Amino acid sequence: MTGRFISFEGIDGAGKSTHIQAVADWFRARGDDVQLSREPGGTPLAESLRSLVLNEPMGSLTELLLMFAGRRDHVETVIRPALAAGRTLLCDRFTDASFAYQGGGRGLPLPVLETLADWVQEDTEPELTLWFDLPSAQAAARRAGAREADRIEQQDLDFFDRVRGAYAARAAQAPQRIVRIDASGSVDEVGAQVLAVLRQRYSS
Numbered sequence: 001m002t003g004r005f006i007s008f009e010g011i012d013g014a015g016k017s018t019h020i021q022a023v024a025d026w027f028r029a030r031g032d033d034v035q036l037s038r039e040p041g042g043t044p045l046a047e048s049l050r051s052l053v054l055n056e057p058m059g060s061l062t063e064l065l066l067m068f069a070g071r072r073d074h075v076e077t078v079i080r081p082a083l084a085a086g087r088t089l090l091c092d093r094f095t096d097a098s099f100a101y102q103g104g105g106r107g108l109p110l111p112v113l114e115t116l117a118d119w120v121q122e123d124t125e126p127e128l129t130l131w132f133d134l135p136s137a138q139a140a141a142r143r144a145g146a147r148e149a150d151r152i153e154q155q156d157l158d159f160f161d162r163v164r165g166a167y168a169a170r171a172a173q174a175p176q177r178i179v180r181i182d183a184s185g186s187v188d189e190v191g192a193q194v195l196a197v198l199r200q201r202y203s204s
């Protein structure tokens with residue numbers, strides 16, 4: 001039995017967390033056994049690494065390695081068992097975020113990222129990635145009204161422009177898997193786009 005692995009991506013404040021619950025409800029209504037997870041995090045070890053990486057000063061390569069260390073534990077102990085049990089696993093961020101933030105934002109070399117991704121994920125890959133795309137200034141305005149900025153969210157608009165550009169490049173390389181959602185409209189407008197993608201992919 002093989003489940004479904006779906007990831008949610010976008011710059012901070014784009015609206016991923018707002019829409020993930022509605023996606024869970026949609027799959028539950030179809031009878032799926034839905035499990036939610038997130039990165040960085042998703043296991044006790046990876047949640048410990050998350051709190052370090054979001055709060056402690058560190059270099060870019062250290063940040064990258066901690067993201068992938070947590071991901072390895074998450075893939076082995078949560079994602080693969082969930083898929084083997086036939087569940088629908090919805091994950092708030094996965095490897096595309098490393099390409100976007102550590103590759104695009106921090107400027108780390110893509111071949112290093114490719115090698116780490118191959119090692120850490122092996123054949124575990126989302127079948128669908130919903131990419132919530134939004135101009136950096138609009139995302140910053142949404143974040144400012146919502147929460148205290150963590151270490152990564154404190155980066156400037158240029159950083160988030162690079163992150164956004166790297167997501168666009170990933171989407172161009174994997175157009176079947178990564179679907180762009182225009183996240184600039186109202187919550188209802190964005191939600192309607194998300195449901196349209198789900199219906200198109202999964203309604204028989």
Ligand SMILES: Nc1ncnc2c1ncn2[C@@H]1O[C@H](COP(=O)(O)OP(=O)(O)O)[C@@H](O)[C@H]1O
Binds near residue numbers: 014015017018132
């Ligand atoms: N379409 C939208 N229009 C206006 N505000 C939004 C929209 N979507 C989300 N928000 C608000 O923006 C903030 C960031 O949304 P969130 O879902 O936490 O983003 P992310 O998980 O992508 O960082 C929250 O306060 C949320 O209520």
Ligand SMILES: Cc1cn([C@H]2C[C@H](O)[C@@H](COP(=O)(O)OP(=O)(O)O)O2)c(=O)[nH]c1=O
Binds near residue numbers: 012017040099
């Ligand atoms: C998974 C991942 C996340 N990140 C960053 C993106 C976010 O700024 C941060 C935390 O992600 P997230 O959980 O989406 O933040 P929040 O709970 O505040 O919405 O980690 C990376 O830089 N690389 C990665 O590989």
